Amino acid sequence: MRPDPRELLRRMFDAAIAAAQPAGCVPPHLPAAPTGRLVVIGAGKASAAMARAVETHWAGSLSGLVITRYGYTVPCEHIEIVEAAHPVPDAAGLAATTRMLELVRGLGPDDLVLCLISGGGSALLTAPLAGLTLADKQAVNRALLTSGATISEMNCIRRHLSEVKGGRLAAACHPARVVTLLLSDVPGDDPINIASGPTVPDPTTCEDALAIVRRYGIALPTAVREALESGRGESLKPGDARFADQETHIVTAPQRALEAAAQVARDAGLAVHILGDSLEGEARDVGKVMAGIARQIVRQGQPFARPCVLLSGGETTVTVRGTGRGGRNVEFLLALALALDGTSGVHALAGDTDGVDGQEDIAGAILTPDTLARAWAQGLRPAEHLDDNDAHTFFEALGDAVVTGPTLTNVNDFRALIIL
Template sequence: MTLDPKPFLTSIFDAAVAAADPNLTIRSHLPAKPKGRTILVGAGKGAAQMAAAFEKAWDGPLEGLIVTRYGYGARTERLEVIEAAHPVPDEAGLEASRRLLELVSGLTGDDLVVALICGGGSALLPSPAAGLTLADEIAVNEALLASGAPIAAMNTIRKHVSTIKGGRLAAAAWPARVVSLVVSDIPGDNPALVASGPTIPDAGSREDALAAIAAYGIGLPEAVMAHIQSVESAAPRPDDEKFARNEVHLIASAGVSLEAAAAEARRQGVEAVILSDAIEGEAREVGSVHAAIAREVAARNRPFAKPVLILSGGETTVTLKAKGKGGRNSEFLLAFAIGIAGVEGIHALAADTDGIDGSEDNAGAFCDGSTVPRMRAAGVDAKAMLAANNAWTAFNAVGDLFVPGPTGTNVNDLRAILVR
């Protein structure tokens, strides 16, 4: 094959992101116009871009408020965009939550609330329950991020310490009709778990939250534990009459983006296979398994014939053991690089489709069989870096970070492995 691996893998990422472009997805999901007001609310790392696309497509009166991550804003004419902190909440997010709840209060049955929800909304919408503080919610978020718990378990816990998550924003808008347009970054695509479901209730109970806290050994402040154990923490149920008129539309997901990525590979003459769009687990363990599959293809032409592009999505987790730099995609790829060290013909990209992996400015990284030897030549011990959760530093040392910038969408992680 004469393909240049990095540009090829970058084109695969671009195709996956383009499939979730809100300018394409929003227009086909516009709700019917109401007799009364139309209020747009939104939260997530791609919410501002979704709002800009909705504003272009909507030809009636419109007002609203969107909260997104710092640096992820978009130009709008009729809508206000607030930026706040992610992944750890801050005062700007707290104020945004207060204003969103205020914006949807006092509506009538003739009014329409359109909610634009995507990944990142959990951290961007801090709204601690009575008796709790922003510091408590920050402590919860930090403990969850370090726990290794899957995103579904995290969001079940988050909604039980909040006055806006778990359907509570939609309940505050009642009797107005609420239409939620959701970009899923959740394995399995349960829309109620995206951003902890501010407008979509789910059946996860406080007993489920307590079970997850115990299962993953999550240490939370005493006040938080006392609140979750109390009946006051119970979230709205999906069968509550306040949600009877509401609609939920999944407008983009990892599965759709993976199919688009596969189609782009085939367009360029490379067969593509999708392992799954819902892979979870420790990033380094998932990376090692993907490396074993790639080695099998390279050495024995099974279970797939080469050349082939192996794709997967989902959301892995990282149980923090040190305070290095990196994110789940970088950690996945460092374990993968260790697993394919010295093997020719394997090239990979692992990246978050929102453009940011963890707390740094990269979406992920590239690697091939020469990555670990090049790290060694640069004075970097790949295994030591992996043990220290320091994948960003390892890939930065060899110039293999992938930095596309904010993409305006978020359909979870993309892992693309080319075996030539």
């Protein structure tokens, strides 16, 4: 009996999220107890759940402070959890980051700082470079989010405008030893791009950041441009002695989530093909490409025979030109739907594993072969919704939005196509 596509898509998505839960992936990477103090710090959408996993499996005493997104708190006994805004930083994040810096200053070589970092940390861990303000950082973040820049390009700019990113948080902990546990949400799993690399050296420069600004025509506040042009925002580089006694471990990543979803599909009797865990590009362009692959499978049985499942992860981008409610995953899906034009047998789900696509608490949506037909029957105009970056409104009207609530993890985008 063939599985219900909608139900199977959701089970695959849920399996991907479950595979990336900190309770399972953090404990195997905990360090040995120090002779001095253990101080736990961190930031990200999964950081509170990571802190809880540390407390559950740590035998000795500990204290600390982590910053997570509003609604993503997990109760801890010894580690303080502070909520702040994402994706645009706010005063709560600034105050908590200031307190975190005070917490780690003055530690000695016998002390250990355990740093828990996950996606979302760039906005949550905010301390503007001297001479810049929170308003400057907010303006830059808003401009980056609508620019079409990749996550690595955005984070390159962020690293050069901060007192904590680009290795500066690790420098503040010196001479204490620092062990960083990373839950990757970025294509390629490069530590410098996970929350903009607060505890790792950064090989990029202020000039690299300026080149990205010019490439996308990003408007910067005057003080921000001065910080980059003067080189005052230069980050800490490889070879800096303060990184000598440090460890960095990626505890889970998008590939693990895709493999968990793949097993669900195989158990349902379908062949699975993982196309990659780091697909990037404009969301609507990726949608068109995936539609082309799906149509070739339906019509020609190439490059894969039906029935099958195509899985991919990574982080697409959206150049915002409209005024609608959207996110990169639903934008991908709406472009996919238009390009498929009702091709029979193709079902899809795209969602962010943190439960938030764009700036709303909607993870993503589901597409079916009759998505366009149902939309037209309701008087919706799919192409106009895409032009207005308004895919959330579109899929909500069809009853096809996927809402998970806070998932307490983040391994980036998840895309699944079932082709029957």
